[in-house]
Each structure stands twice: as structure tokens, then as C-alpha cells.
Amino acid sequence: MSNPVSDEITRSTAADLAERIHRREVSAVEVTQAHLDRIAAVDPEIHAFLHVDEAGALAAAEAVDSALAAGEAPASPLAGVPLALKDILTTKGVPTTCGSRMLDGWLPPYDATVTRRLREAGVVVLGKTNMDEFAMGSSTENSAYGVTRNPWDRDRVPGGSGGGSSASLAAFEAPLAIGTDTGGSIRQPGAVTGTVGVKPTYGGVSRYGLVAFSSSLDQAGPCARTVLDAALLHEVIGGHDPLDSTSIDAPVPPVVAAARQGASGDLTGVRVGVVTQFAGEGYQPGVLRSFDAAVQLLAELGAEIVEVSCPHFDYAMGAYYLIAPSECSSNLARFDAMRYGLRVGDDGARLSAEEVMSLTREAGFGPEVKRRIMIGTHALSSGYYDAYYGQAQKVRTLIARDFAAAYEKVDVLVSPTTPTTAFRIGERVDDPLAMYLADLCTIPANLAGNAAMSVPSGLSDEDGLPVGLQVMAPAQADDRMYRVSAAFEVARDAAQGGPLIQRVPDLAVTA
């Protein structure tokens, strides 16, 4: 049963919805209900959500409406707008599984800082989205709770690890979402679903309550269908947090102003570097053609295009798949079956704590998590440490130096976000290395701690699936990439006859 009024609501941008809610043309409850209805209708098909918090969402929306009715100013520019939260950020009293059996049924006793800031801003959390277990994967197939389907083609993956968040946006189940990006888990799902995904500068958004995978790389960030919506969300969640000692004690870069400036469509004087390492073997020709067209559009907007070589990017994959598993093997040691989470094999007598721990971890973790824990354990073990972990840390330095040298010549760097369009469900599950290649272009920015985002560049001419343009910027210069992406978005829509996202095939509504 399709309802034109609620369809109109669910297809709106967050910025439009907020404006209308704040002018009291539509209530936050109506907007929330429209999205809950949409979820009920299409999520059985898409499976973006692991948990829908209908009561919590409606209560939050009602609170926004009452405050507005009492004449209060909106708590934030996004007050009343619904959002889908990746299931790796803790929500007090609301299930948080990280896509793992290990945390089945866990109700966290506290809110992540991101969660708290969303609540304080009046953003309505609709529920928790599916993901690769503990954020390890590029397809969301590593979830213990089933696959999420890509709304553009339901036989294909929505990317990962944040495939639930990206799919919820492309399926019009939510106008905003939160992801986390350790090696590309916000940007790659954004690219393959035709949505916008932003990895802020490392330390730009608090990690408190973000269940840790690789602490020196993990970064939460905004996901949306437009660049401006992502910027608005970025300013809600960003900023210093005393509860995260790695959070940057400086103002959030002016990303909303930059997105608005960019929307004027003028990039005169902006120097854009094309990274020469991100092309060639392994790249789908249609992806490269979409990328070349995007660079051409940027040039037409007045940007100066420069080729830039970052020679050590060729070693980024290797460094990442040593550093991230090393940190993961240490972080996931916390799942010891003693204080919370799964416990398996405790017979109250015979088996020791250590045996129960091993049985629990065997039963609670899926294959990819086990692989990474073992790779990390190996890379950190004496005899291998220098050759693996130590060498990877040195390569990390060289990658950061490549970026620094590049940013002396250009303001932003661009590349395809991921080498291919969405691949088929099942295609790469038994080939970990093929799966890892999805993060080829996104990993360097994580290693250097820089900002990077994906904005849709169009559809690949060979398969009609979305392609992402990655725009990268130096640490704490997130505003630069928003300006360039917003300008590109306007030019792309003009060149391609309207917003790309409106071309998602209609989902059969089951209600």
C-alpha cells in the first residue's frame, strides 16, 4: 500500500524535513511514522535493520514536537529528523550486537557519545543497522544475522561493513545514518548504493561507545543522500569529547558552510589531485569511465586538475591488513565470556574459565573475525613482530608522508571510492583477499588519519550500478572535501538529469 504523502516525506532530504518540522508544517511524529511505515513495508526485503526501536523513536519525535509547540527553538538544525544507527554504537537499553552472536541480546548500560549527541540534538533514532561482524568486511555478509540487500539490485551486496546504514538510505527507510570507517566501511557502502558517506578526520568524532575494532583507525561519521545532509549531521556528532582521549580538542571544521559554498558550483582556484596509483588492473572499466567523467566535471567547475603520485599507496593494503588485525586481536580479547556477552560450555564444575573462554569465542565469532584475530596474533608474536607489525607501522609513516607531499601541491585528492560496483551476494565470501580489494582506495586515508568521503559520481555504463567518487582532504580540513563534493553534486545532477538517488528501482511494497 503506497501512500503519496508518506512517499513524499521519505524521499525528502534531511535539510528539507528539518525545515518543515521546525516551521511546524509537518510534525516530527508524522515524519517518524512515515519512515517506520516504510521500514515495515520494505525492510523484510532489504534487511537493513537488526532492531527497530519504534517506541523510542516515536517518543523522541514527540519530545521534539512538544518543545516546538512550547515555542522553544529547535535543539539543532536536524531536530526531529529520523536516523538509522549502525549497530556498533552503544544505545542504553537498546540492543547492540555489532552483527555478532557474541553480543546477542546485550543491552548496553550506557550511550555512546555519538548516540548521546544525536539524542541531545533531537535526532530521532529509528533503530540499529546491520553490519559485518565487528565491522570486519566489505559486504555485510559477515553479519551473524543475515545479509542486507542492495536496493539497486537485490542480488547484490550493499557494501560493508556499514551495509545496513547505506541500504537504509537508498531504500528511503531513513534520510540520515551513522557509519563507522576503519578501512572504508562508510565510504565503500556509500559508493555502491549511490549515497554519500563521510569518514571525518581521525579524532573528529568521539569513539566513546563505538565498540572497538582497530582503535587507531576506527572513525564514526555521517551517511546521507546529499552532501549538505551529511554536513549537517557531521556538525551534530563532531567535536571534542573528554571521554575519548584521542578526540581532537579543536572546533569542528566548518563543513556546513563549506557544503553551502560548494553548492554555488564554483571551484575556481581549487587544486584537485588525481592519484595515479588508483587505476589499472582490478578496476572495472565502467568505474574508471565514471571517474574520468567526474574529473572532467570538476575541471568544468573551475578546478585545476593535477596528477599526483603517492608511490607507497601500493603498500597500503598490506600495512592495513597487518595493523588492523593486530589491533583487533587485542581489542577483541575483551570478549572473554565473563562479564557480559555470550558464555558457552560452563557446566558449573568440570570446565575451566580458559576452556569456557575458548569454546565461547569459537561459537560466538564468525570466520572473518577468527581469521583477523589469528592474523593479528601472528603479526604480533615474537619472531614475526619486526617483519610484520613493525614494518607495517613504518609503511604507515611513508603513506602519511605521501599524503603530506601531495597536499603541498593540491587542496584535495580524488579517486574512485572502490574498484568495482556492487558485487553479487556470495561472490567473494570464500575468498577473503578478493573481499579485501574492495577497500583498496579507501585504506590510505585511514592509515594517515585524514578526512575522506564518497559522493556518487553516476552509474557505471556497463551494469547500471552506482559508482562513488572519493574526495580526500588533509586532517582537520574536512570542509575542503565538502565544498568540492557539494559543487560536484550540483554539476552531476545538472549533467545527469536530476538526483542520482531518485533512480533507485521502486521496491515492491509488501504492506
Added chain:
Amino acid sequence: MPAISRDEVAHLARLARLAVTEEELDTFASQLGVILESVAKVGEVAAGDIPPTSHAVPLTNVFRPDEVRPGLTQREALAAAPAVEENRFRVPRILGEEQ
């Protein structure tokens, strides 16, 4: 870099407290071998005198005021425990048979 042996994988699984099955040992030995062979590419970089980076943001100690702040109550802390006894976490035995 040689591929990793089945025995080495069993050793890693023990270190990581993963009670892997015999069947998994075979699968993981071949998969980890392929992964390690690929990541070993970092060894090609001449980086002898390059300082390592453990973290993208250069950090010194971050202090907070030494003040009492509210924490979890006992009830909240125990709420998700797999087993509780006398308001404490109950754990399986931690000593061996002879100890």
C-alpha cells in the same frame, strides 16, 4: 614468506583462545597463508630508518581532573553477566584439578 602450517594455525588459535575445529584448521591454514603472502608485500619497502607510526594523531598524555564521577551501579554492572552469584560475576573454575 612461506605459507603457514596447520600446526602453526593450531598454535595461533590456542594463543587467541579459539577452540577451532579440525575442519577449520584446514580452511584457515590455506586462507591465512594466502593473506600473509599478500600482506608480506610491505617487506619490499626499504624502510630501515623510517620511524614507525602507531597512531595518526601525535598524542601526549591527556589528563582529566581527578574528580569522583558517577559510574555504573552494581545492578547495572551485573545486568548483562552470563552468571551472577551473591552480587558478583560467577566464573568457571580458574584453578587446575591439582591446585
